[in-house]
Amino acid sequence: MSSGSSSSVTNGLHPHPDVSDHINHVSHLNGFADPSPHNQKIIDYLYNYGFQRGEYADTVLHVHQNVYRLHAIILSRSPFLVQLLSTSPQVQVGVPRTIYVPVEREPEVTQEGFAIAVGYLYSSVSLRLIRPENARAVLAAGCMLGGMDDLCELAYATCKRSISVDTIGAWLEFVDAIPPSSSGAETPGPDLSPIRIYGPYVQRLRDDVFHFLVVTLPNILEIHATPSEGTPTTPENGREVLLQVFSRIPFDMFKAAVESPNFQIGSDQTRFKFAKEAIEARRRGIARGLEETVVLAFGGGNFGTSAVHVTRKTRKRPLWKVNS
Incomplete structure (x- = not known):
């Protein structure tokens, strides 16, 4: 089979030329491939049955004391998780792959913050769960996982709005943990301050x-x-x-x-x-x-x-x- 014919196949489907033209045309409408409610129904289904219930999961993710049943194709949206997936081969065909997220050196990444960030890989509904009390942990988790700029920006904006007379003490403790020479550009590592997980933030x-x-x-x-x-x-x-x-x-x-x-x-x-x-x-x-x-x-x-x-x-x- 020629390369031209094989490239037209997507998961065994041979799209009709008219359908391909329609997709290419609507992909330029405000960045959405399809303005119909159909896409939202798919996203809602993925979040409810894929993330919340773990149906048909092919990956078991361990973080903190929690165990998530998730899906590699969704997790691959995160550069951090895709590296873990690539270094954690499937032991047996038909058996879910198991990966462990090392957060021992990242105290800023809490259980709640990680859950909201990994849920964002499935649906933007996670954005509704960001509150002043968890925004900094969500920002830390989002920066660690990568590939979720919208989540990080909203979490950051919530952090900024949360600075007040009542919370300034906690924010001063946060600032005090920042190394004086930090530019915010370093990649978190074993010998660096956990605060640097926030990157440019x-x-x-x-x-x-x-x-x-x-x-x-x-x-x-x-x-x-x-x-x-x-x-x-x-x-x-x-x-x-x-x-x-x-x-x-x-x-x-x-x-x-x-x-x-x-x-x-x-x-x-x-x-x-x-x-x-x-x-x-x-x-x-x-x-x-x-x-x-x-x-x-x-x-x-x-x-x-x-x-x-x-x-x-x-x-x-x-x-x-x-x-x-």
């Missing part, structure tokens, strides 16, 4: 947390300067909340936030006083054993830069002289 999330601290949080707490005097007008409890938050920020972000021109809480003197109080609170907590200081520069030597400067160094141990 690492830096985006870090920037979002920073923007919340510098711009959004002072606005929420109604901390701003009056146009005439440059002095802060804010409820006293709002300033206390801001101090509490800044007392827990990793140093590199604390320094960048205090020195940022977008941190508009008053005059340079006001920012200096705020930083000094925050450093005192940090000395009793996150900066214990370290020496953080803030200085206020005067004169024209700091044109174009912040007049408030924060530094940090290890506190020197006192030297004891031993008399003979």
